[in-house]
Every structure is written in C-alpha cells, then in structure tokens.
Amino acid sequence: MTSSTPTERLYDIVEQGLCIGCGLCESVAGRETVSMMKVPSGYQHPVVIGQLEHSTVDTIYDVCPGTRVDGMPDAHITEGTSIDPVWGPWRRIALGWAGDPAVRYEGSTGGVLTALAQYLLASDRVDFILHVRASTVEPLFGEPTLSFTEADVMAAAGSRYGPTAPLLNVHDVLDRGQPFAFIGKPCDIGALRNWARHDPRVDELVRYWLTPVCGGWGTPTFAASFLDRMGVDPDELTGFRYRGRGCPGPTRAETADGSVDAHYLDYWGDDASQWSLPWRCKICPDGIGEAADIAASDAWPGGSPTREDSVDDPGTNAIIARTAVGQELMEAAERDGALVLEREIGPAEMSEYQPHQVRKKLAVSPRLQGIADESRVVPRYSGLRLDELAAGQSVEVNTAQRDGTRERIRKGKATEATPKPIGSS
Numbered sequence: 001m002t003s004s005t006p007t008e009r010l011y012d013i014v015e016q017g018l019c020i021g022c023g024l025c026e027s028v029a030g031r032e033t034v035s036m037m038k039v040p041s042g043y044q045h046p047v048v049i050g051q052l053e054h055s056t057v058d059t060i061y062d063v064c065p066g067t068r069v070d071g072m073p074d075a076h077i078t079e080g081t082s083i084d085p086v087w088g089p090w091r092r093i094a095l096g097w098a099g100d101p102a103v104r105y106e107g108s109t110g111g112v113l114t115a116l117a118q119y120l121l122a123s124d125r126v127d128f129i130l131h132v133r134a135s136t137v138e139p140l141f142g143e144p145t146l147s148f149t150e151a152d153v154m155a156a157a158g159s160r161y162g163p164t165a166p167l168l169n170v171h172d173v174l175d176r177g178q179p180f181a182f183i184g185k186p187c188d189i190g191a192l193r194n195w196a197r198h199d200p201r202v203d204e205l206v207r208y209w210l211t212p213v214c215g216g217w218g219t220p221t222f223a224a225s226f227l228d229r230m231g232v233d234p235d236e237l238t239g240f241r242y243r244g245r246g247c248p249g250p251t252r253a254e255t256a257d258g259s260v261d262a263h264y265l266d267y268w269g270d271d272a273s274q275w276s277l278p279w280r281c282k283i284c285p286d287g288i289g290e291a292a293d294i295a296a297s298d299a300w301p302g303g304s305p306t307r308e309d310s311v312d313d314p315g316t317n318a319i320i321a322r323t324a325v326g327q328e329l330m331e332a333a334e335r336d337g338a339l340v341l342e343r344e345i346g347p348a349e350m351s352e353y354q355p356h357q358v359r360k361k362l363a364v365s366p367r368l369q370g371i372a373d374e375s376r377v378v379p380r381y382s383g384l385r386l387d388e389l390a391a392g393q394s395v396e397v398n399t400a401q402r403d404g405t406r407e408r409i410r411k412g413k414a415t416e417a418t419p420k421p422i423g424s425s
Contacts, residue, residue, distance in 0.1 A: 006048075006052040006053055006054050006056065006057045007052055009054070009057045009061075010025065010034070010046060010048060010052065010057050010060060011048075011418055011419065012377055013060075013061075013064060013066050013067060013377065014045050014046065014416055014418070014419050015415060015416055015417070015418060016376050016377050016415065016416075017278065017279030017280055017414040017415060017416055018064075018066030018067060018279075018280050018377060018379065019043075019045055019046070019064075019280065019416075020065055020066060020185075020187050020188075020278070020280050020281075021036065021043060021044040021045060021163045021164065021165055022065060022165055022166060022167045022184075022187065022188050022191045023036050023144070023165030023166065023167045023168030023169075023170075024060075024063055024064065024065075024167040024170065024191045024192075024194075024195060025046045025060045025064060026046060026165075026168055027168065027169065027170045027171050027195075028056065028059055028060050028063065028195075029050075029052060029056050029060065030050075032049070032050050033048065033049065033050035033051065033052055033056070034046045034047070034048055034049070034050070034052065035047050035049050036165050036168055037419070037421050037422075038138065038141075038163075039417075039419045039420060039421070039422065040417065040420070040422055041220060041416060041417060042163075042219075042220025042221065042223075042224070043163055043220060043278075043416070044141065044163035044164075044165055045416075045419040046419065047419050047421060059198065062194065062197070062198075063191060063194035063195050063197075063198065064191065064194075065187040065188070065190045065191040065194070066280055066379060067377060067379050067380065068190075068194055068379060068380045068381070069187075069190050069285050069286055069379055069380070069381045069384065070190065070193065070194070070291065070381065070382045070383050070384075071088060071089075071286070071290045071291060071382065071383025071384045072088065072089050072290055072291050072322060072323070072383065073193065073291070074383075076089075076293075076322075076323045076324075076325075077323075078323075078324055080324070081322075081323070081324075083385075084347040085385055085388065085389060085392075086347065086351065086357075086358055086361050086362075086389065087288060087347040087350055087351075088288065088290040088322070088384070088385075089290065089322045089323070090320050090321065090322055090347070091321050091322065091323070091324065091326070091327045092320075092321040092327050092330065092331075092344070093318065093319065093320050093321070093344065093345050093346055093347070093349075093350060094318075094319050094330075094341045094342070094343065094344050094345060095299055095316050095317070095318055095341070095342045095343055095345055096110065096112060096316070096317060096319050096334075096339050096340055096341040096342055097110030097111060097112060097314070097315055097316055097317060097339070097340055097342075098110060098111030098112060098114060098115035098338070098339065098340075099115065099333075099337045099338050099339055099340050100115065100338075101314075103115050103118070103154065103157075104314055104315055105245060105246065105314065105315075106154060106157045106158070106244055106245060107157050107158070107244060107315065108157070108158055108159040108212070108242075108243050108244050108247075108248070108249075108315075109247050109248070109296070109297075109298050109299070109315045109316070109317045110247065110296075110299075110314075110315035110316045110317035111157070111315065111317075112296040112317040112319055112339065113183055113210055113212060113296050114153055114154065114157045115333065115338050115339055116208075116210060116294065116329065116333055116338065116339070117129045117131065117147065117153045117181065117183060117210070118150040118153050118154070118338065119329075119332075119333045119336070119338035119339075120181050120207075120208060120329075121147070121148070121149065121150055121153065122150060122338075123332075123336070125179075125181075125207065125208070125329075126178075126179050126180050126181045126207050126208065127148070127176075127178040127179055127180060128146045128147060128148045128176075128178065128180045129146065129147040129152075129153060129180060129181050129182075129183060130144065130145075130146055130166065130173055130180055130181070130182045130183070130184075131144075131145060131147065131153075131156060131166065131183035131184065132144055132145060132160055132164050132166050132183075133145045133155065133156035133160075134156075134158070134160065134239065134240070134241070135162075135164075138162075138163075139237045139238060139239050139240040139254070140162040140163075140220075140223050140237070140240050141160070141162045141163050141164060142160030142162060142163070142164030142166075143164065143165070144164075144165065144166045144167070144168050144169060146173070146180075157244060158241060158242065158243065159212070159242050159243050159244070160217075160242065161218050161223075161242045161267075162217060162218065162220075162223060162240075162242075163217075163220070164185075166182075166184045166185075166188050167184075167188060167191055167192060167195075170192070170195065174199065174201045174202065174205060177201075177205070178205065179205055179207045180205060180206060180207065181207060181208035181209070181210060182206050182208070182209055182210070183210045183211065184211060185211060185212065185214045186211050186213075186214050186284075186286050186287055186288065186289040186290070186291070186292070186295070187214075187280075187284065187286070188211075189209055189211050189289060189291050189292050190286060190291050192206065192209075193291045207325075208293055208294075208325065208326075208329060209291065209292045209293045209294075210292060210293065210294050210295075210296075211289035211292040211294075211295050211296075212289070212295070212296055212297065213287065213288050213289060213295050213296065213298070213318075213320075213354060213357065214284075214287045214288075214289070215272070215275070215277075215281075215287060215354075215356055215357070216275065216277035216278070216282070216284070216287070217277070217278070218267070218268075218275070218276060218277070219276045219277065219278055221276065222275075222276035226251075226262075226266070226267050227253060229266075230253055230260050230262055230266075231260070232253045232255065232260055233255075236255040236256065236257075237253060237254070237255060238254050238255055238256055239252075239253075239254035239259075240252070240253055240254065241254075242267070243264050246312070246313060246315070247298075247305070247313040247314060247315030247316070248264035248298075248305055248313075249264070250262065250263065250264070251263070251264055251266065251267045263307060264305065265304070265305065265307060268304075270304070270307075271304060272303065272304070279413070279414040279416075282360075282367075283364060283367050283371070283379070283405075284360065284364070285361075285364045285368075285379070285381050285384050285386055286384055287357055287360060287361075288320075288354070288357055288361075289320075289322075290322070290383070290384065292322060292326070293321070293322060293323045293325045293326030293329065294319065294320065294321055294322065294326040294329065294330060295319075295320045295322065296317045296318070296319050296320075297317065297318045297320070297350070297353065297354055298317070298318070298353065298354075299316045299317060299318040299353045300353060301352055301353065302352070302355065303353065303354055303355045303356050316342070318345065318349075318350055318353055318354075319339075319341075320350070361386070361389060362389050362390065362392075363401045364384075364386050364389075364390075365386040365387050365390035365398075366390055366397075366398040366399070366401035366402040366405070367401050367402070367404075367405045368381075368386075369402050369405075370401070370402040370403065370404070370405025370406045370409070371405060371409070371414075373402070373406050374406055374409045374410070376409065376414075
C-alpha cells in the first residue's frame with residue numbers, strides 16, 4: 001500500500017465503498033488538507049485539497065469506521081454485564097418511551113434519545129450535546145450541531161437518512177474543554193471511540209455515548225427516485241423530514257409552494273429487500289451500537305411497520321443499556337420522569353424486532369472474506385464475535401455470502417468514483 005500516494009490511499013477507502021462520510025478524516029488531516037464535500041454521486045466524501053502525508057493517512061486508517069470497527073472497550077465491560085452472541089454487551093433491555101408526550105410524538109420512534117439528551121442537560125450532567133440536525137444547506141442531508149438547551153435538542157429531533165458528518169469539527173468540540181454527550185450512528189460512535197486512542201480528551205470529555213440501532217441510510221439515487229415519484233423537483237426542495245411526529249410518522253418533502261406527505265413505507269418500501277443502501281452499510285459489522293452506553297431501536301415485530309397499524313402509533317423504543325453508565329442514566333431518567341419504561345425484554349425479543357440486524361451480523365464475516373478474495377481493503381474488527389457467529393452457520397450459507405460479495409464487487413456494485421468537487425473536470 002505504501003507504493004501508492006497518500007491521496008490514492010485515502011481515496012481507496014472511498015472508491016471501495018467503505019466511506020460513511022462521518023467527517024473524522026477532515027478533523028484528522030485538517031480542513032486545509034482534506035475537505036468533506038458533496039460529490040457528483042450525491043454522497044458527502046473527503047476531497048484532498050492540500051498536501052497529505054502518509055503518516056496522516058496511517059492515522060486515518062486506524063480511526064476510520066470504514067477500515068476499523070471495534071466493539072465495546074474492555075474497560076466498560078464490567079461485572080453484571082452479559083454478552084449476547086448477536087446483541088453484544090447488555091445490562092438491561094426494556095421497552096419504553098419519552099415521559100413527555102410532546103417529545104415522544106416529535107421523536108423518530110418513542111423519543112428516547114431526544115428525552116435522554118434533554119435530561120442530561122436539565123440535570124447538569126453535561127454542558128452540551130454533540131449530535132445532528134437537518135442540514136440548513138442540503139435538505140436531504142444532516143449536519144453536526146451542538147445543543148445547549150432542551151429547546152435546541154427538540155429542534156434537532158428526528159432521524160436523518162442522508163449523508164451526515166457529525167465528526168466534521170470534532171477538534172473544535174474537544175477544544176471547548178466541556179463535558180458533553182455524543183449521539184451518532186453506531187459507525188460514528190465507533191469512529192470517535194477510535195479517535196480516543198489518539199486524543200485522551202475524548203474519554204475525559206465524552207460522558208455519555210448514545211446511538212440509534214441503525215439499518216443503514218438511503219443512497220442519494222434512492223432519495224432522488226422517491227422525490228421523482230412524489231413529483232418534487234430536488235432543486236425546489238427547502239426541507240425534508242424522514243419520519244417523526246408519530247411512529248414512524250410521515251415522510252415530508254417541503255418546497256416554497258407547500259409540502260408533500262408520504263408514508264414511511266413509500267420511502268423505504270414494504271420490506272428490507274427494497275432498501276437501497278451504501279455498500280458500507282451492507283457489510284456493517286455493528287449496526288446495533290455495541291460501543292455505546294445506550295442504544296435505542298424501533299420495536300416493530302418483524303422489523304417494519306405496516307400501513308395499517310402505524311397511523312396512530314405514539315412510538316415505543318427498545319432500549320439497550322450496555323454499560324453501568326448507561327444503566328444508571330436509564331434508571332435515573334425513569335425515576336425523574338424523563339423516560340417511561342414499560343417492561344423488561346431480552347436479546348431474543350430484540351431479534352424479533354430487528355431480524356435484519358441478526359441476518360447481517362451472521363453474514364458479515366463471510367462477506368469480509370469475499371472482500372479479501374478480491375484484494376480490496378478489508379475492515380479490521382475486534383470484539384464483535386463475527387467469526388464465532390459465522391462458525392455457527394453451514395458451509396453452504398457462508399460460501400453463498402462470500403461468493404455473492406465477490407460477484408457484487410466484480411459487477412461494480414461496491415465501487416464509487418474518485419471523489420471530486422461537483423463541477424470539476
């Protein structure tokens with residue numbers, strides 16, 4: 001790999017479909033060297049604009065969630081923590097929702113992550129929340145934001161299923177020297193955990209790590225196709241809400257002339273086979289947030305709502321407390337009314353609500369073997385039990401996953417163009 005230039009090495013991550021657009025590489029290299037930009041494919045990817053060094057790319061490979069994915073740091077797996085083969089470390093799993101009905105309504109599912117963020121601020125446990133909100137520039141995108149008040153948190157509520165770079169300015173955030181909570185996708189959590197090995201301020205200042213259980217996000221062409229079906233010109237889009245205001249609530253496209261509402265399933269489709277996800281999401285070894293203190297998921301039996309039973313659903317989250325810190329927060333939030341916990345559940349019921357997570361977890365190891373067969377960059381992973389899970393499957397199943405991955409790579413389904421600014425030659 002050292003025979004390539006530093007720029008080529010960084011672009012290997014993008015071109016081989018491993019970049020999730022978290023923005024950490026810009027923070028590592030400096031915005032004068034690497035800039036996260038919207039590229040012609042519609043993604044947000046790093047573009048090299050300055051002098052990049054091999055040593056910097058070495059660090060990027062060590063922290064990028066496209067090239068390295070680890071489970072919970074050993075120091076946080078303490079007495080009283082169980083380890084499920086699929087669902088990883090857990091101390092308590094329960095169904096619940098935000099105690100404030102307005103937060104429950106506004107949130108993507110039961111409003112649990114919004115409620116916890118507000119509770120952390122109201123109880124003075126942190127000074128601010130690093131999370132994302134709808135982009136003020138690209139309506140389909142998300143953008144990083146700092147919330148200092150409960151109103152700030154509420155204004156950013158709702159899932160973002162488009163490109164989002166929450167770690168774009170992580171040095172600036174850490175330079176504040178204030179305790180904070182981080183809410184990001186599982187891959188974003190993993191990226192910041194990776195960076196903690198290089199910057200001790202991460203472990204000092206990030207007091208709480210919160211994440212949604214993530215099934216992936218829609219490719220730009222997938223979103224464009226939805227807008228086309230809805231008769232909305234992308235150039236006229238002024239706002240976009242993927243879900244919320246009920247569970248899942250409407251998908252809303254806004255223009256200067258008004259708004260168009262559709263059902264959540266009109267966007268994603270009626271089953272997981274219709275999802276169009278980035279390649280990195282299809283080989284994700286941790287969509288369940290194993291490195292977070294708390295992970296909150298949808299709780300639909302079978303993994304998806306139906307068009308009939310979701311109209312008036314106020315929303316219920318399945319909440320996984322993975323660490324002692326997460327369990328204490330969960331229970332304090334219940335005690336003080338920020339959360340309502342309905343009943344305890346376990347990993348088996350989680351699998352009923354998230355069967356696609358189970359299928360993907362079982363498939364990751366042979367899929368990574370298929371990537372290696374094609375002499376591509378293979379993400380390093382540890383603490384996720386992937387090989388053990390694959391060993392429990394038949395040779396035929398693993399071979400089919402491995403061969404299918406090789407075939408997709410050969411057909412170009414795992415390859416992206418070299419990133420460049422829109423409009424450049």
